Amino acid sequence: MMNRSSLGDVLPHCGSPQHLSRRGLLRAAGGAALLxxxxxxxxxxxxxxGSDPVRPKSVILLWLDGGPSQLETxxxxxxxxxxxxxxxxxxxxxxxxxxxxxxxxAEQMHQMALIRxxxxxxxxxxxxxxxxxxxxxxxxxxxxxxxxxILCHQSDRGADIPRHVSILPGARxxxxxxxxxxxxxxxxxxxxxxxxxxxxxxxxxxxxxxxxDLLEVVEPRFGRRRLADLERxxxxxxxMTDAALTMMTSDQLAAFDVTQEPQAVRDxxxxxxxxxxxxxxxxxxxxxxxxxxxxLGGWDSHINNHSLQTAACxxxxxxxxxxxxxxxxxxxxxxxxxxxAGEFGRTPQINPAEGRDHWVHGFSVAMAxxxxxxxxxxxxxxxxxxxxxxxxxxxxxxxxxxxxxxATMLKTLGLDPGLQVQTPIGRPMFLTEAEPLGRLIGxx
Numbered sequence: 001m002m003n004r005s006s007l008g009d010v011l012p013h014c015g016s017p018q019h020l021s022r023r024g025l026l027r028a029a030g031g032a033a034l035l036x037x038x039x040x041x042x043x044x045x046x047x048x049x050g051s052d053p054v055r056p057k058s059v060i061l062l063w064l065d066g067g068p069s070q071l072e073t074x075x076x077x078x079x080x081x082x083x084x085x086x087x088x089x090x091x092x093x094x095x096x097x098x099x100x101x102x103x104x105x106a107e108q109m110h111q112m113a114l115i116r117x118x119x120x121x122x123x124x125x126x127x128x129x130x131x132x133x134x135x136x137x138x139x140x141x142x143x144x145x146x147x148x149x150i151l152c153h154q155s156d157r158g159a160d161i162p163r164h165v166s167i168l169p170g171a172r173x174x175x176x177x178x179x180x181x182x183x184x185x186x187x188x189x190x191x192x193x194x195x196x197x198x199x200x201x202x203x204x205x206x207x208x209x210x211x212x213d214l215l216e217v218v219e220p221r222f223g224r225r226r227l228a229d230l231e232r233x234x235x236x237x238x239x240m241t242d243a244a245l246t247m248m249t250s251d252q253l254a255a256f257d258v259t260q261e262p263q264a265v266r267d268x269x270x271x272x273x274x275x276x277x278x279x280x281x282x283x284x285x286x287x288x289x290x291x292x293x294x295x296l297g298g299w300d301s302h303i304n305n306h307s308l309q310t311a312a313c314x315x316x317x318x319x320x321x322x323x324x325x326x327x328x329x330x331x332x333x334x335x336x337x338x339x340x341a342g343e344f345g346r347t348p349q350i351n352p353a354e355g356r357d358h359w360v361h362g363f364s365v366a367m368a369x370x371x372x373x374x375x376x377x378x379x380x381x382x383x384x385x386x387x388x389x390x391x392x393x394x395x396x397x398x399x400x401x402x403x404x405x406x407a408t409m410l411k412t413l414g415l416d417p418g419l420q421v422q423t424p425i426g427r428p429m430f431l432t433e434a435e436p437l438g439r440l441i442g443x444x
Contacts, residue, residue, distance in 0.1 A: 055332075056156075056288070057151075057290075057335045057336070057337070057412075057413045057414050058285045058289065058290050058291065058292075058332075058335065058336045059147060059148065059151060059291050059336070059337040059338075059370075059409065060278075060281045060282075060285065060291075060292050060323065060336060060339070061147075061174075061291070061293045061294070061341070062278070062294055062296070062316070062319075062320055062338065062340045062341075063172075063293050063294065063295045063296070063341065063342065064296055064312070064340065064341065065170060065172065065295050065296065065298075065342065065343075066125070066297055066298065066300030066343075067125070067128075067299050067300060067343055067344045067346060067359075068299045068309065068312070068342045068364075069309050069346035070116070070345040070346070070359075070362070070363045070364040070381070071083065071084060071086060071099070071345075071348070072084070072101055072305070072306065072309035072310065072313065073098070073099050073101065073102060073313060073364060074098055074102070074114055074364040074366060075116045076088040076097060076098065076099040076100075077381075077383035077384075079383075080383035080384050081348075081383070081384045082348035082349060082350065082383075082384070082385075084305065084350055085306045086099045086100065086101065086306065087099070087100040088100065089103060091106040091107070091109035091110075092106065092107050092109045092110040092111075096109055096377055101309065101310050101313035101314070101317065102313055102316070102317045103317065104317045104318055105316075105317050105320055105321050108320075108321050108324050108325075108368070109375065110375045111324055111333075111368050111369075111374050111375075112366050112367065112368040112374065112375070113368070113372045113373055113374070113375075113376040113378070114364065114365075114367075114376070114378070115364065115365045115367075115378045115379055115400050115405070115437075115440075116362070116364050116377060116378065116380055116381060117362055117381065117396045117398050117399045117400050118345075118362070118363050118364065118365050118379075118399075118400050118402065118405065119360060119361055119362060119396060119399045119400065119401060120132070120344055120360035120363075120401075120402050121137060121360065122137060122343075123344065123358045123360050124358075125300075125343060125358075126172075128343035128358075128360070129172050129343045130144075131402055132341060132343050133147070133172075133175075134146055134147075134406075135147075135402060135403045135405075135406030135407075135431075135432045135433075136403075136432075142177075142178060142423065142427070143175060143177040143178060144177045144178065144429075145174075145175065145176055145177035145178065145179045146174030146175055146176075146177070146291075147174070147291065147406065147409055147413075148174045148183075148185060148290065148291025148292075148293065149164060149176040149177060149179050149183035149184070149291075150410070151164075151290045151291055151415065152164050152183050152291065153176075153179045153183055154415055154419075159252060159287060159288030159290075160252045160288075161252045161255070161284075161287070161289065162185075162186035163288065163290040163291065164176075164183060164185045164289075164291045165185060165186050165281075165284055165289055165291070165292045165293070166185035166186065166187050166292075166293040166295070167189070167191065167277035167281065167292065167293065167295070168189060168190065168277050168295045169295055170297065172295070173185040173293060174293055179421075180424075185293060189273075190277070191257070191258045191273075191277060191279070191280040192258075192259075192273070192276055195256045252287045252288070255283040255284045255286065255287045256284070258276050258279045258280050258283065261279060261283075265279070265326070266279065268322035268325070268326070269318060269322040269326075270315060270318040270319050270322075272315050272319070274294060274295075274296045274315050274316070274319050275315070275318065275319040275322070277294040278294050278320065278322065279319075279322070279323075279326065280292075280294075281294050281323065282323060282326045282330060282332065285332055296312065296315060296316055296319075297312075298311060298312040298315075299312050299342055301346065302351070302353065302355040302356070302357055303353040303355040304353070304354055304355060305350065305354060305355045305356045309346075320340060323338060324338060324368055333368070333369040333370075334370065335369075335370060336369045336370055337369050337370035337371075337372065337409060337412050337413060338367065338368045338370075339365065339409065340365065340366040340367075341365045341366075341405075344359060344360045344363055345359045345360070345362070345364065346359050346363075347359040348385055361393035361396065362379075362381040362393055362396040365405060367408075367440070370412045370413065371412045371441055372440055372441065373439070376439065376440060378398060378400065378437065378439055378440065379396065379397055379398040379399065379400060380396075380397040380398070381395060381397075382395030382396070401434060403432050403433055403434035404434045404435065404436070406431075406432045406434065407434045407435055407436040408436040410436070411436040411441055412436075412441055415431065416431070417430075418430060418432075
């Protein structure tokens with residue numbers, strides 16, 4: 001039985017009317033027009049004071065949206081009954097092969113841990129994304145937080161810019177869930193463009209007057225809604241507003257600008273939005289961002305599986321390999337967990353449209369950095385599974401559940417997977433309900 005620690009007051013304010021009012025305050029009376037989403041996110045982050053005495057741990061999630069095929073990426077079975085057109089290539093770890101779609105990542109296998117036996121319980125895209133990103137299956141009574149939200153909630157601020165960022169997110173960026181909307185991922189798009197909502201649209205003196213006028217209107221309204229300790233609340237609100245305005249000139253915003261990197265470095269990642277997103281992720285972690293999701297779509301291959309998966313790998317391979325190398329160059333790999341995952345895998349069978357369909361009974365997740373053991377392969381799938389029986393996962397060796405992956409991630413990030421927190425309505429919840437995989441973190 002896992003030791004479950006309790007932290008009953010871990011959410012003393014989250015979701016309370018006070019916090020909701022402060023958060024909504026910046027949107028009131030024209031505040032959103034003045035500050036914009038990034039400033040609001042920073043103002044919320046400013047509620048968490050302090051900084052880490054040593055470099056904090058971070059996570060970069062390379063999200064393969066749509067469901068990558070394990071057979072065309074990390075777990076090829078060429079020549080098998082269901083191997084398809086892919087070929088395999090050797091990796092930097094003796095005896096381990098990848099699909100030939102990932103030649104540069106194959107050179108990084110000695111740095112990675114690979115789980116080839118992940119089993120899930122959700123075969124629908126939306127539900128499976130929720131399951132992977134939160135560690136819980138969807139629950140109509142509760143929205144669970146993503147790993148990035150948990151990491152930010154359980155750590156000191158340490159950055160002027162939002163600490164939970166989603167690059168190229170689509171509609172599936174990590175959520176704060178019951179921890180509160182202030183822990184939602186801040187969404188940005190191709191780093192080739194500017195970060196939205198951080199530039200003043202009018203000259204400085206006029207802008208400052210507008211902010212001052214806004215506060216004169218909003219502060220009295222804010223005070224009237226407080227029954228006690230009004231001066232402290234007003235001071236806190238003013239400090240939040242000051243932090244949101246100050247960050248708009250923060251040097252840390254430059255972390256989004258990948259053009260500051262030498263051309264040779266940018267070329268390693270590939271001239272794609274995803275490649276630029278991975279480079280930005282490394283730069284963001286360097287200035288104190290705790291979680292960056294970078295999304296790559298194009299994996300939903302119900303038709304023309306081989307060509308679609310190959311095209312997506314052409315973008316993934318240089319960017320992911322360069323990210324691991326770049327984190328090493330920056331001396332960040334030891335404190336940054338890199339996770340490569342999608343919501344599920346693809347079926348062994350190739351359908352009549354030359355595609356592969358959704359498959360939760362044995363797919364792959366790769367990890368590197370942050371204390372994850374290097375050169376480890378956990379689990380295996382049968383190259384010629386018998387799919388006629390009642391258990392589609394019968395050919396999976398050493399299966400790993402999604403909650404176990406979450407527990408492993410939390411453990412490597414320095415968090416207690418058994419921590420119990422209170423939701424805003426007082427419901428006790430564990431961060432996850434599984435044990436970490438000891439083999440991946442050196443415990444066994």
